[in-house]
Amino acid sequence: MSGMESQAPILLEMQSNPQYLSGARDLVSGVSKRLGFSDMACSQIALALDEALCNVIRHGYKRALDRPIWVRIAPIDASGGPSEPTEAAGVRIVIEDDAEQVDPVQIKGRALEDIRPGGLGVHIIREVMDEAIYERRETGRGMRLTMVKLKVSKKAARNDSGRGSDVA
Amino acid sequence: MSNALRVEYKEEGGTAFVSPHGEIGYTEATAFRTYLKQAQDKRMPRLVVDLAGVAFMSTPGLATLVEALQTSKKTQTGLVLCGLQDRVRAVFEIARLHTVFKIVPDVSAAREG
Numbered sequence: 001m002s003g004m005e006s007q008a009p010i011l012l013e014m015q016s017n018p019q020y021l022s023g024a025r026d027l028v029s030g031v032s033k034r035l036g037f038s039d040m041a042c043s044q045i046a047l048a049l050d051e052a053l054c055n056v057i058r059h060g061y062k063r064a065l066d067r068p069i070w071v072r073i074a075p076i077d078a079s080g081g082p083s084e085p086t087e088a089a090g091v092r093i094v095i096e097d098d099a100e101q102v103d104p105v106q107i108k109g110r111a112l113e114d115i116r117p118g119g120l121g122v123h124i125i126r127e128v129m130d131e132a133i134y135e136r137r138e139t140g141r142g143m144r145l146t147m148v149k150l151k152v153s154k155k156a157a158r159n160d161s162g163r164g165s166d167v168a
Numbered sequence: 169m170s171n172a173l174r175v176e177y178k179e180e181g182g183t184a185f186v187s188p189h190g191e192i193g194y195t196e197a198t199a200f201r202t203y204l205k206q207a208q209d210k211r212m213p214r215l216v217v218d219l220a221g222v223a224f225m226s227t228p229g230l231a232t233l234v235e236a237l238q239t240s241k242k243t244q245t246g247l248v249l250c251g252l253q254d255r256v257r258a259v260f261e262i263a264r265l266h267t268v269f270k271i272v273p274d275v276s277a278a279r280e281g
Contacts, residue, residue: 018195019195021193021195022172022191022193022195039255040254040255043255043258044258046224047224047226047259050193050194050226051226054194054226054227057194120227120230120231120263121226123262123263124226124227124259124262124263127262
């Protein structure tokens, strides 16, 4: 397998065809709901996944329809370790592709003050998720995005204590 | 696989109403853009986009609305959004676009101006 090697409670292998985005959203939203996230949080998680997959399709695969994307979904405990679904403190979603590698530092959204179409996806991912980390895959090809959403958000806790909100 | 987006159009007085139903993501944004462009090409004084039937919108949908806003400014016509569901409104707020568009609660408020 050229994609993910490790075991995962849920592993989705899909082609880079935008017609499958709604199915991927439904999957992650349904799993998140079962893990105990609120309806709004489920919607945010599905949005972040959609934006991430769109970026792979548009920028990684240059809109090719038949390239592989792997999505791994796992419940996690408060420290980020594996968890039983019924005891999950959050969810980790890992997205990998087989596209040309780019410098993760260069993956960033545009300034929000610049009102124009496009360039918002990365900003939205970082805003709605507690963590969003881009890395090169160790195979020499492809990128990995690891996103974490917690039921009790670190961002909310930091906002409450007045120490800022940007974890990602 | 069919496109999940359905769009209704009507005119009342000097206002055009575009009412999409479904999801507006990557695959639906192109059709949505076409509907909005057709509506704006009619050069009605106001265009109301009723989003009450939209359960999901991602950045391609937002981008389409930003394009429509830019067109409305060029042509000096009005653009009003209404009926945003909570999860769609949240996307506008995350993107800080809720202050850029004129957004009213529903079609009745949009009719009143």
